[in-house]
Amino acid sequence: MWVYTALATMLIHLTVTTPVWAVLGQTKASVERDRAAFGGQLQSKLAQGYSVETITVGGMSIKEYVSPDGTVFAVAWKGAGVPNLRLLLGTYFDEYLDALAERQNQKPRIRRPLMLKTANLVVERSGHMRNMWGRVFIPSRVPPVVSPKDIQ
């Protein structure tokens, strides 16, 4: 059993000191910390000019895209649920929340797939109850050889 408040407390504590749980925009080492936090299986795959670390957990597949300089420049997920985006987006989570809140305050409130662009992020979500899909990437950190189409 994964205790939410305990991790949240750690998250707050660690954010104050050093954002080791932050994944997006952080180093590849944070992928393993994520895997441990989610309690999943980790697989690595090399692609042309980047690597993909896949965590399989709880009926979800979570991919973290790592550039040659070791930075996680994108995350993507697919499966029965949505992973803990606070953990996955790290220091970018609040930027995502602010943009989402702004869209949710618009009327009429349209039920459709989500597409957000923030100062630093592209956020996309779609799918349905047993098959949710989403990805978040930092366009300025995507290596030149990688197409956004590769992130999914």
Place this chain on the structure above:
Amino acid sequence: MMYRAIVIACLWLVSACGSGGGGNGGAGSSPTNVLTVTVGGSEICTNVNSPCTQVTICQPGTSTCQTISDMLVDTGSTGVRIFGSVLSIPLQQEVESPGQPIGECQFFADGSALWGSVQLADVVLAGEPAVTVPIHVIAATFAGQTSTQNPCNNPVETDPQEAEFNGILGIGLLTHDCGTSCEINDNNNRYFSCTASTCGSIAAPLSTQVQNPVWLLPSDNNGVILTLPNVPSAGAPSLSGSVILGIGTASNNSPSPNISTFTTNQDGSLTTVYNGTTFPESIIDTGSNGYFFPDSTLPVCPIPQQDFYCPPAAINLSATLFSVNGRQAPVPFQVANAASLLRTGNAVFSNLGGPSPSSSPTFDWGLPFFLGRVVFVAIEGQSSTLGTGPLYAF
């Protein structure tokens, strides 16, 4: 507190709740298996292309009941979800063990999420007998959580005005909202066991999961039929249609012989091919306000209508639907200028379309698909003259 007046509790005797429930359709009474669906004309379900109905909820095993209006009819989700703030009757909290209530986090594709407890209720659909089923009681503050700090790690809905519904009637293809995945994985991030202020993800047995009430009916339990009339190209201020319970189980729900069936995969997805791109996780979803699909040649409307396309003139398009067993059919559809449509003040449109992420596996056939069609939604594992679900037929 406007909604209080609208969904004000009606404490009924069970015999009155279910219109007798025994199907004694006397002269002038509605068939026991028909829910009336309206789009537009409501004070809560105000959003365009939002079909809503009412259901009756009772304290399990009692005659203490309440009718809830403005329930979004959603073929893209599974189970009954109601804001706790509109419920005035006590239900029965599902627990993992004594003192540990079960909560659920339900995510939607638009980035929204619902947090709340899982409670056992008797649900009455139209004049059918009550079924006892776990439902999601939406409450951002359940188990000491808040709208911004909660196990969803996502903003969650706080009230019907914000969400634009009192609840959701999820009557899609599936019996359980999560299924085996949440039964075998304790870190599913959807079902939680809570104490007063902390919640942890747990494996949830199927019997505890939020379920489609239709599959639990004694009869009429193999699916539903959506029948909504078409509207003119400029839209309509409102419309009225039906959800008919059961497929081939009564005189009012038999499929016509020339209907085409489209069996989905086990998650309830079909394949759509549009402009040479394949979308293997496509859905036919009354809960989506339009057709949502990527097409870089269609101009997106200016903010704040960026959820829709704004072609200079209405454009006729076509995509091909594929079932898992190889059947295919072209589906023509139209997308008009959404800014012009929305300026009419109408609430129902057959030609509202908008963008979705180009890499997304989903082509979203939203409410416009249902206008002017009779659409059968057959539940997984249930048999009818159309075959064994999950399948759509139209």
